[in-house]
Amino acid sequence: MNVVVQDIERADADVVAALGECGVATVHEAQGRTGLLATYLRPIYAGARMAASAITISLPPADNWMVHVAIEQVRPGDALVLAPTSPSDAGYFGDLLAVSMRARGGVGLVSDGGVRDVRDLTEMGFPVWSRAIGAQGTVKETLGSVNVPVVCAGELIEPGDVVVADDDGVCVVRRAEAGEVLEKARARIAKEEETRRRLASGELGLDVYGMRGRLEEKGLEYV
Amino acid sequence: MNVVVQDIERADADVVAALGECGVATVHEAQGRTGLLATYLRPIYAGARMAASAITISLPPADNWMVHVAIEQVRPGDALVLAPTSPSDAGYFGDLLAVSMRARGGVGLVSDGGVRDVRDLTEMGFPVWSRAIGAQGTVKETLGSVNVPVVCAGELIEPGDVVVADDDGVCVVRRAEAGEVLEKARARIAKEEETRRRLASGELGLDVYGMRGRLEEKGLEYV
Amino acid sequence: MNVVVQDIERADADVVAALGECGVATVHEAQGRTGLLATYLRPIYAGARMAASAITISLPPADNWMVHVAIEQVRPGDALVLAPTSPSDAGYFGDLLAVSMRARGGVGLVSDGGVRDVRDLTEMGFPVWSRAIGAQGTVKETLGSVNVPVVCAGELIEPGDVVVADDDGVCVVRRAEAGEVLEKARARIAKEEETRRRLASGELGLDVYGMRGRLEEKGLEYV
Amino acid sequence: MNVVVQDIERADADVVAALGECGVATVHEAQGRTGLLATYLRPIYAGARMAASAITISLPPADNWMVHVAIEQVRPGDALVLAPTSPSDAGYFGDLLAVSMRARGGVGLVSDGGVRDVRDLTEMGFPVWSRAIGAQGTVKETLGSVNVPVVCAGELIEPGDVVVADDDGVCVVRRAEAGEVLEKARARIAKEEETRRRLASGELGLDVYGMRGRLEEKGLEYV
Amino acid sequence: MNVVVQDIERADADVVAALGECGVATVHEAQGRTGLLATYLRPIYAGARMAASAITISLPPADNWMVHVAIEQVRPGDALVLAPTSPSDAGYFGDLLAVSMRARGGVGLVSDGGVRDVRDLTEMGFPVWSRAIGAQGTVKETLGSVNVPVVCAGELIEPGDVVVADDDGVCVVRRAEAGEVLEKARARIAKEEETRRRLASGELGLDVYGMRGRLEEKGLEYV
C-alpha cells in the first residue's frame, strides 16, 4: 500500500523555467483559472520564486520519514510537494533537508504542513511555501508514499506536474499541458503589455475593455 | 439597486495627509478607540503607509467588475475600499489595476478580499491592505455599487471617509470629523513625547501615570 | 487573588544567551521535542531573535494595566510574557512600553494577544512575537497578576523560565533545566555539523541515518 | 462619548412578526441579498427563531456592564444586539440576564461574542445567536454605549432595526424599510410555492427558470 | 472548457447502500485510512446518514447556476458534490433544490460551501454536509462544469465515486474499489464485534491487541 514510484515523467525543463517567468497569476489565468492552491500557503520570505517538477509525498502528520525517502527521487529541477494525511503544522523540513535537496539539484518545497529553520532557508535562498512556520519536531515511524497523486492545499498534484510559485502563492500545471499553458501565458503577457500602456496613459479599463454597454444593459445607474 | 455615486465629498487634503503622519494607533486612540478595521487585514509589504479618501465598492465574491467602474471615480488622493458581499480571498486587484489607479492619482487599496501581483505592487510601492494574498481569477458578470456605505473588515466606511493605514492595520475616520481627530491626534503625540522622554530616563509608567494608588485600592498585593 | 511576585529566580545569564544562539528548533529538539508555543505566534519582523528570562503576566482581554505593573519587575535580560485570560488581539503593547522596557534592560515580548506600533518597534530592534498585530486601544481597569504561572499560546510558562524565540517561533525552557538543555543542544549542533557536511556532499539521509533496513521491514515498496 | 439613547423608534410589531415568519433566507433575498450577518453566528439550539427590534450595545471585550444598562431600555419585542469593540468569546450573557430580559418582554440575543448557561437558555426557549459558547466571566469596569449604530458580525445595525434570525443565521432589515421588505418577501414566498409544486412534480429548474438558452449562449457543452 | 458529462458510471447500488451501513470511520479504515474529507464539513442535523454516487460540480463562488444544470444529471441514489473554485460560504442550495433533487431520486448533498433553509431540509430529512450554514444569495451568471473530477474539502472526488457520510463526516470511495472496500469494511466490523465483547468484559486494549511487549521495547516506563 505504501509505495515509492521511481520513474516519473517530467515536463521539458525550458518550459518549466519559462512558466516560472510568467508567474502564478498569469499561469493560473492562462489555464482557465484553475490549479491554484489555497491562499494559506505563504512563502517564507518575500520575493521567493520557483518553477519545478513535483515530487509528491503523502505522509502522516508530524512524521517526516518519507521526506528522506523522497529526496532520493529528486532530480535537478525538482521540488518536493508535501501532503500530510491530516492537517498538521509540524516542522517537517529544515535546513539539513534543504542542504540535501540542494546537493541533488532540488529547488524548493511546497508544504501543506509546517517548515522550520526559516532563517537558514532564507539565507540559503531555498524557497518554501507552507501552511505554517513551526519548529515542532517530527518522528520517523510511519510509512507514506512518494510520487503518488496527492491533494495539497486543495489541489490535486500528480508526480511530474509543474509547480509554479511566487509571492502570489502556488499554482499547479498538468505535466502534459505545460507547453500549451506556456503559450497561452505568453499570449496573455503580450496582450497585457498593450493594456498596461493604455491604462498608464490614463485610459480607463471601462473603455479599454469596452465595458460600458454591458454595464448599462445590466442596469447600473450613475447618480 | 446598483448605483455609482459620482459626486462625493472628501476631507481636506492637508488634513488627510497629516492624519497619515500620525499613524493608525494614534488616530484610533484620538477618536476614542474607534474605527479600527479587523486585524486580519495586513499590508502586502512592511512599511506600507497611506492616508486617503475612500472610494467604496460593494461587490460580489470573485467578481471584480465594479473595481473597473470605481476607478473612473478616483481623484488624486483617493484609495479604493473593497467589500465583497460574502467572504472571499479571490484576487480582485493586481498590477494592471494599480497602474490604472496611479494614472488617476489613486494611492492605495484596502481589500476585504484578496489581491495578487504583490511583487509588482511592492516594486511600484503601491500599498495594499488585504484579507488574503490570492491569485484566483475573477469574473466580470455581476453588478455591485460604488460609493455607497460598506462594512469592510468589521467597520462601517462611507465614501469620502479618511482611511489611515500602516503596519499596525487600518483605521477609518469619518470625513466630517477628520479635522477634529487630527487635532486630538497631534495633542496626543505632543503628550507622548514628554512621556517617552520620562520613560526612556528610567521612570516607571506606574509613576508617570500615577497608578500606584488605584492599584492598591483595587487590592493588588505584592509578595 | 491578584498578586505581583517580586523575587523570582532566573537562569544563568550566560546559559540564557547560549540557548538563544542555539535557536528554537534545536532547543526544542534538545529537550525532547517539548516546550514549543503555538505556531500562530509570529515575529513582527524577519530575523527577530531573543533569549530571555520570563516575567509572566496574566491579564484581562484588552486591558494592559498589568503590563505597567510588570515592567517594574523587569531586570536586564528579561522579557515579558503576556497571557490574556480570554483570547484577544488588542494592542497591549507599543513603542512607549518598549522604551520603558529598554530603560530597564528588558529585551523583548511574547504576547498571546496583539501588539502595535510595529514600525517603531522594528526600528528600535525590539523583538516581539505575537498572536496578532492590532492597534485596538486597551483600558486600565482590571487587575491581573505578575510572575505567576501562565499558559501562553498553549504552553505553561513559569516566571524565570527561559524563553527562546526566533523566526521559527517561541520555545520555553524550564529555568532549572536550562543548563542541561544547553548541553544537549550543543551536542545536537555538533552532530548536525557532521551530518550537514555529508548531506552537502550528496549522501542521502537514507544512508546517513541508516534508514533503509527499517523501511524495508515496514514494507515500503519501490515500483 | 458613552451614551445611552433612550427613545428609539421601532418598526410596527406586526411587520416584525411577519418578517420572522418569512425567515432569514427569504428576507435576505427580498431586500436584494443584503443584510446578512457573518455565518459564524450560530443559534445555541436547533429550531431557534426570532424577529425583534434591535437594542444595540457597543461594549468592551469581556466586560458586560453595558448589558445591564441596555436591559433597562428593552421593550416587549426587543432583542439585544451585542458588539464588542474587539473580538471576544467571553460569556457576556447567561441565564440571569435572560430572566431579566424575559421580565421586560425581551425576546432574544444576537452576540458577536460569547454566551453561557446555554442549557438553561435552551430550557427557557430563549434564543441566542452567537460567535461562541463560552463561560469566561466578564467584568463591569468600562463603559460602552447603548442604542448607537454598531457593526455586528460584519453588518451595520442601527437601534430599532429589525433582526430576523433562524437556523440559517441572522439578517438585519432597516427599520424604515421593514414594510416594503415584508411585501417583497411575501411575493417571493408566493412565487416559490408555485415553483416548489413544479419542481416536486419532476420539472427541472433548467426549464422552470428557462435557463437552457442562456447556458448554450455562454458556451456550456454537453458531452 | 465548461462541460457537462452526461453518462457516468456508478457503483452497484447494493454495494453503495452496504457501505453506508458500515459508516464513515469503518469505510475510511477499510481502505487504508484514505478518502476522508476535511473535518470542517459538518452535517446540518445530528443523525444524518448517506451513501450515494457522486454527481460532481465545479462552480464559482456564490454562483449556483451549475447546481440547476447538475440536477438534470441526477439518477436515483445520487448525491451532489459541490466544489467552489475559491472558498465560499454562500447558500448554494436550499429547500427548493432539495425538492427538485427528491423528485429525481437524489438523496443528499456534500457542499464545500454553504447551504440554507436548513430547518426545511431537516424537516424533509434531506441530509447535507457543508462547510457553513449561510443564507447568502447566489447568482446565475458564470458557467462551471458537471461530472468532472473535483477536489472537495481536500479530497479528490470523481463522478460516480461513492460518497459515504454520517455524523463523523464524509469519506469518498473510488467507484471501482467499492466492492473490495465493502468486503474489507465488513471484515473489520466482524473483527470489531469480538473486540468489543472482550473490552466490554473488562479486558484491556493493551492485552486484546498485545501491546505490552512493544511498549516496553520502545522504553515506556511505569512509575
Place this chain on the structure above:
Amino acid sequence: MNVVVQDIERADADVVAALGECGVATVHEAQGRTGLLATYLRPIYAGARMAASAITISLPPADNWMVHVAIEQVRPGDALVLAPTSPSDAGYFGDLLAVSMRARGGVGLVSDGGVRDVRDLTEMGFPVWSRAIGAQGTVKETLGSVNVPVVCAGELIEPGDVVVADDDGVCVVRRAEAGEVLEKARARIAKEEETRRRLASGELGLDVYGMRGRLEEKGLEYV
C-alpha cells in the same frame, strides 16, 4: 522520558459530583474566573454533562497508542484528558475505546484533538468534548506519557484535577482546591437564586447590583 504515572491522587468523589451539579459557568466564577478551557472544545451532543478526575495523556498527533495505555490507569469516576503535542483533528477515540472506558468505570473524555463514532458515543451517552469530530485513523507507533501535567485547550491540567464539563464547555479545578471551590460555588448559587427571583419580578440588574452611582461617576450619559 515517556512515563506512565500509576498512583495519582484524586479529589473526593462526592465533591467531584457536587461540582458537576454546579456546572461550568458557576465553578469557573467560583474559583475567580480561572480554569476555563478554550471555547473551541464542544460537546458531541447537546446536554452532555460530566465531572471527573483527570487521567492526562500527552501524545503525538494522529497516534492514539497512549490512549490504550491510559485506560489501564482509569478508576471509576475518571475521565481521559487528551493533549496532542501538536494540533490535530484525528479521530483518537471511538466507540470501542468508550466501551473499554465504561468497563473500567471511566465516565468521559476531553480531547484537544478529534473523536469519531459520535453516533455510537451519543447512543451510549458517553460524553466527549473535543476540538473536532473527525474519523481520520490513527497509528500506534510513538510513545507519549500518561498522568503528567498537560496543557489542554489552553489550560494546565494535572493528573487528578477535577474536570467539569457541560454545554458551556470545560473547566478544570485543582484537585487540592476542589472542596473550597465547591463551597464558593454553592454560595454563589444560593446568592443567584435570590437575584433570579428579583430579576424575574422585573427589577433591573442596575438596581439589584446597585450600579447606577458608579455608571454616573464614570460619565455615562443618557440622551
